[in-house]
Amino acid sequence: MLSTVRDYIAWLYWPRRFFSMRGKQSWLKVPGWETLAFIDQPGELEAVRKQTGDMFLGGQGNTFLGMVLGSQSVFLLDHDRHKMARRILAPPLSHTLSRQFQPVIDDIIAEELPKLSVNRNINIGTWSRYLTMRILGKMVLGLERKEDIDRLFRKFEATTGLLANIVSYCSYFWEDRRLTPGGYAAYLVRQIDREIYSVIHPARESYRDNPEADLPPVLLALIRGQKEYQYDDGFIRDNLVSLLAAGYDTTGCALSWSLFWAGKETGIFARFCRAWRKGDEKPLKAFRDEVLRYCPPVEILPRRIDPEKVSEARSVIPSVSEAFNQAGEQGPMVCPFVHRAHHNPDIYQNPDRFDPQRFLQHSHRVQEYFPFGTGRRICVGMHYGKLIMDRVLGTLADRNMAMKIRKRRFQPVRRNVSIWPAFFLYGRAWKDKERKQGECQSPAG
Template structure:
């Protein structure tokens, strides 16, 4: 049976457009078929993109008789995060692993990370000199990586910290443009032709990270971790329903997932936010006034509850969501979706990017308007930057908490200005959408530590 609303572009060209220019690819497809279209893959299969909120809800929340969510369908991420990650698991195994992973990302554990995030932000930002242009995307990556290493790994310095930080940073640079990341999308490129080719470099960088991760896991198993609050310590102490701990490969894969699904995506979102805040002076002024109202040295939890700051973060994640698609669901029995028949085996994804640009939900969708989120409450299937259903991002709370605290700390302590006023446009970075110009910015002045923000800059 012919797939619904299939694009007529040749398969090879479709796949290359999806890798090289995902935004253009999705927007052009949506002009032909606004709510749902089928993309051809070189494997001969079709992937159905859905951006209608009710249809996405049906796909993500239906029982397993209609749709299943096999980890196998996320195989594109396997080289990076391994096969034992929660992302790769199915059914009850996936549910049990999520239950093990959820506690560190909620409640009092979040409070423990607040001061750490603010301190690391100020430390990294203070390394930049006044009037010296720098790449904000890289700076946000450094902050987010240090947060992950300290909050997730509990590595706070010394001989373990720097090698791991350097190895992860090196690997991340492999994904800085669509061409260098293309081996994720084209399995035929996954051949080791030496360190001078992307796949060969990736294998060697991954091997170095694995060596460091397994050494850290072994070292921590020999320690008494009962009083530690980092996430690795809690995972080491976790037990499944049979009283069994996680194995070393399971721990390694979950740590790799947290590293790359956590710090890369959050860094990109924060870079986008700082671009919009400084591209639109009225947004910056409203934020400065809101933060100033809390007085000197505000509590991190108070910062995280600020309504306009929350709206700025939400609008950032709406406009260019770092995750463009939900994890796929596979049709398990014949059914209809938006009036189109779907056969068993059909892969369906929620298209988060197109959902967030529906004009019926978000008028003038390409404009940055944080007020949307103060004037209206969107449902879980109208605004979904962290996915939805059973595979919604586990680290959502920590990512939002970090994003708010980093932005508030930077605005409180540094007056910044964009170096390049040309508009930033989205470009693929691995499986995310990052600013193509990486947000070139400079520090105009550093504000006194103890001073509240009494006035906004002119």
């Protein structure tokens, strides 16, 4: 009993104990949610990747996100409906179109960076999430006014904060019951809905009056697709909320880790800053890739087994047979373990060492490196996520700045579904007025 409670609390808030490849735990029963089967070996990861969408269902695996994202979210759909949602969302989130937004992203970073470089430490996680929300609010909803962004940000913060850890991983709270955490979460979601529908309705009227109306690409694609695919406004709402919630949380998380490692490994970051200013972008992008290897924002990718294929799934992933024994007829939730795969010593030499150089020397297969997911369920907004990380790191390099953080110990914690450097990581961007132009020395301490 004590072990179950200890594991449950660790899973909710301090999941590092499950990360280790040494003496690794192959399964975990999370009370109120699921029995999880962790897989991390390349062969099994590749088998699950190839059969996700058929034998392993990502949409049903993400049901625990349904209270916020909604049942018609691309994250919760499977089969033809999932393909349809991706057909609509992928073009406006493509690599090419994301690059067209780079000037907008740069302007927002320039406005927010002074908050990070004041003469006092600030909460890096909050700063990263707010910056990402400003960018996504503009690109997804077309929001310009600061008060609109602030209001939306506060509501998402309340919905995806530490209380959400309990609500997300306990099915008892998925229903809207009075005087429960689930009831409060549903109330907060209704607040978000009012904001989202206040954008959808006038945007659709604007499109009816003028099909060439200047609307954000994602919103325009969802409104255009409504006539062709015959979905209701709930589908538009669910996918707008999904892009905002998942994007601001995971990209904000990845950005926080980037700033954490920039402050922890000051020498490496300084060296890559110099290369960036000389016109070589590869080292700083390798820094970003190593951040995502060492600290993927989402550590597992839950997959529900098709009820008719449980026995077949058992033969595909034999390493977790004990999890099948514990889970019963429906089988466990199969979870490719991103963090473990990224720290596999058979693939990465010295995996617990932060070494961006590895991404300048080698490329990796999809079953070895997949911070944004893989296959049919790969993150639809990954191009924006990488672009935001690159532009923040590049801006720090351009301005000859380094990071100073208060905590340098690697101590990951869970905030809802993502893994963060700390509950409260404080630091600031630092500039030495005495150093020579072109140097990128880092602060002491």
